[in-house]
Amino acid sequence: MEEERKNDKKSEAMEWIKSIVFAVVIALLIKSFVFNTTYVLGSSMYPTLYEKDRLFTDKVSLYFKSPRRGNIIVLKAPDVANKDYIKRVIGIAGDTVEIKDGKVYLNGKVLKENYILGDSYTLTYDKSKWEVPKGYVFVLGDNREQGASKDSRYFGCIPVDSIKGIANFRYFPFDDRFGKLN
Incomplete structure (x- = not known):
């Protein structure tokens, strides 16, 4: 027994x-x-994302389709090893992105950007016009204050295969910003 x-x-x-x-x-x-979680550090995506926001990022959709304009993505930092950035896709393959007089132009038309602060002025560095090649995207941070975001204005178009996920849901903090992104 x-x-x-x-x-x-x-x-x-x-x-x-x-x-x-x-x-x-x-x-x-x-x-x-399938998916991952992301912890936001810094203010490059303000006012859409705040420091310490926590997000779910979708990986599986990247196996079937390319990111779209307006998607918020997590990407391998092209200028710093073992670091990720979170940015918004502005241009996709075949697009022309130009920044002049503080405005972003997509294929010759002013881009309506309801996700940035109303009086934001988008600065450029040493280049102001980009042709997005096949297999690449052009990304910007939503915070357009000087020095607030390292993005395609700084490092150029980024390869689609450096994208780690599409941020689609904020699960923390539990406030009025909780929920679906975009």
């Missing part, structure tokens, strides 16, 4: 271990291929 009870406990323990290992493997697969 005692031997049987020990075997039952061992069997139950093995079932628990198998269940935990299975859950961890599934969680790692989901995090690797």
Whole structure:
């Protein structure tokens, strides 16, 4: 009887271990291929995102389609190893992006940007016009104050394969900004 009870406990323990290992493997697969979480540091996406916002980013849709204009994306920083940036897609392959007199022009028309502060002036650095090549996107931070955002004005168009996910939901803080992005 005692031997049987020990075997039952061992069997139950093995079932628990198998269940935990299975859950961890599934969680790692989901995090690797389906979605991830992102913690916002800095103010480059203000007023859309605030420092310490927490977001879910969708990875799986990138396997089937390219990002669209207006998507908020997480990308590998092209200028700093092991760092990610969060930016908004402004131009996609084939687009011409130009910044003049503080306004962003997309394919010759002023881009309506209801996500930036109304009186924002978009500065340029040493270049003011970009042709977005195939397999690339042009990104900007929503905060257009001088020095607030390192983006395509600074490092040029970024390869689509450097995009780690599309931010689509703010899950923290639990305030009036909680919910779907874009």
